[in-house]
Amino acid sequence: MLSILREAGWPIWPLLATSVLGLALIFERFLSLRRGLVMPRGLNEQVAEMLRNRQDTPEAINRLERNSPLGRVLAEVMRHRHLPREELRNVVEDAGRAVAHDLSRYISAIGTIAVIAPLMGLFGTVVGMIEIFGSYTPGGGDPAQLARGISIALYNTGFGILIAIPAMIAHRYLRGRVDGYLSAMEQAASRLARAVSPHAAASREGRS
Numbered sequence: 001m002l003s004i005l006r007e008a009g010w011p012i013w014p015l016l017a018t019s020v021l022g023l024a025l026i027f028e029r030f031l032s033l034r035r036g037l038v039m040p041r042g043l044n045e046q047v048a049e050m051l052r053n054r055q056d057t058p059e060a061i062n063r064l065e066r067n068s069p070l071g072r073v074l075a076e077v078m079r080h081r082h083l084p085r086e087e088l089r090n091v092v093e094d095a096g097r098a099v100a101h102d103l104s105r106y107i108s109a110i111g112t113i114a115v116i117a118p119l120m121g122l123f124g125t126v127v128g129m130i131e132i133f134g135s136y137t138p139g140g141g142d143p144a145q146l147a148r149g150i151s152i153a154l155y156n157t158g159f160g161i162l163i164a165i166p167a168m169i170a171h172r173y174l175r176g177r178v179d180g181y182l183s184a185m186e187q188a189a190s191r192l193a194r195a196v197s198p199h200a201a202a203s204r205e206g207r208s
């Protein structure tokens with residue numbers, strides 16, 4: 001491995017740092033976007049039970065908000081349930097945008113790495129070509145310098161592509177996962193908004 005790094009020349013070091021950064025961001029997002037952390041199983045049922053038992057106190061709503069990103073959205077519905085439907089929708093959309101921003105953290109950076117890694121590899125290729133042309137003199141060429149230039153060009157090109165492919169796959173996958181979470185949260189918030197609307201509340205009181 002060390003011999004490969006030496007043969008690849010100094011342009012490989014920024015690529016190596018980029019790969020380490022990309023891996024760290026990918027692992028962080030995979031850990032943070034686990035379904036159990038974003039949308040805990042049974043949370044919707046817990047909120048429905050809270051409503052049935054009339055346990056929707058400010059303290060309970062605050063605990064719900066701290067529970068998870070889904071809990072944060074549902075807590076906004078509970079906290080502003082007495083607003084008119086249109087105003088409640090605006091409040092929930094604001095909360096959804098904030099949650100979307102948090103869930104999407106670092107995903108754009110992963111996409112950026114997928115884009116710039118091949119360019120950094122191309123830069124290494126240019127450096128290698130400079131080495132190749134520098135090996136030629138009026139009296140002939142230096143085979144060692146020629147071989148070094150070829151090594152720099154090929155290693156950096158290959159390593160840049162090697163970084164870009166998994167970074168692009170991770171970026172697309174994580175973006176799709178976040179979009180799926182946001183769609184499910186929107187549906188859960190809509191169901192809860194209908195359940196806590198003044199008309200629904202009046203129906204529950206009439207049945208009791």
